[in-house]
Amino acid sequence: MSPVRPRAENGHLVFDHEVPRSGVLQGDCLTAMPSLPGGCVDLVLTDPPYVCGYRDRSGRTVANDTCTDWLVPAYAEIYRVMKPGTLCITFYGWTATDSFMAAWRAAGFRLVGHLVFCKDYASRTGLFRSMHENAYVLAKGRAAMPAEALSDVRNWVYTGNKLHPTEKSVEVLKPLIRAYCPEGGLVFDPFAGSGSTLVAARDTGREYLGIELDPDHAATAARRLR
Template sequence: MTSTNNSIRNTIQQGDCIELMQAMPARSVDFILTDPPYLVRYKDRTGRSIANDDNGDWLEPAAAEMFRVLKNDALCVSFYGWTQTDRFMSAWRKAGFRIVGHIVFRKRYASAARFVSYTHESAYVLAKGRPVLPANPPADVIDWVYTGNRLHPTQKPVAVLKPLIEAFCPPGGLVLDPFCGSGSTLVAACDADCDYLGIELDSAYHRIAARRLAA
């Protein structure tokens, strides 16, 4: 079965993304754009945290399900935690993905400072099969837009996500975000005239995303 059940298009599901993706047909989404936990036990200044950021048990099975539900010759863009690059890379490759690009999102501020100041976010472009090259490929360095993290401790800006969807998802295609947080990917999909499917484990952020999309 390769078609997508229309009942899950333009919905936000609450629960474990591995279990929910297992219930989806294989090869049913056109593009995946996601910001999973970085495996760094992150807490922001107000104490907010992210579910499953303290363990990597979910990483390999989630990558395997993402690969399964993605259509052949299609792309996935995933943010990742740079201190855990080896673990993310291993999970993606074990699932079957090929790395075909890397994107740096350049910030005008430092989110932290250790040996160096952290002034960027990063994402890998992952391929299943042999996707066609985009007509207008995005730059591999993109200026960040600060969200203030009002809705989520690692809230991503819609403005930097929309061009990725426009480049890598066919018109009207289905964009999946299995770690959708406050729903930025889903809003970007709507703005790009695509359908969306979001999955979020945390019930509070699921409600925020649902209200955001309803508005």
């Protein structure tokens, strides 16, 4: 599987064939998402830039991690492509909580949960030792109750960030997909990175669609999905 690379037409990305329900698209999600039909996604599980100017120990950075102009249009499109009554589970940067929250509310989301992932190591040390990740759970309308509700305090698995500077573990994502996406449903990640969400969806029997801006990361995701 190779990343699908659309062509530009009138300021939007256009695909020369039907957009795959299981694959990764290489491009900007702000121009790719308008090509997707509304109400087609059963679960959004995504890890966008934290808007914190992140740089890891080897100097790697994340695109669009120093600006907020993409937040409002991105979450508006995410809301549009979701089916009514479904969830968006989105990691976020706590230092930019106000900007994320404003974008979510502008899109029409309801805040229905907050997840904390506890680490057994500190990712940085300042006034406190940073030993957790956060994700908000957003609903489009009223979401159906799962067969078994998960705890909102969850364990973390360290990936070593070998494939991406902020790589998330497939094992951390699988339980969320199993609980909040129906079998055979479509999991969508518009900030796909190295493809962990897509791999987790595939491994749990769901269809998957990702968009990734960086061509190298999109290629990594495609290799993992092969």
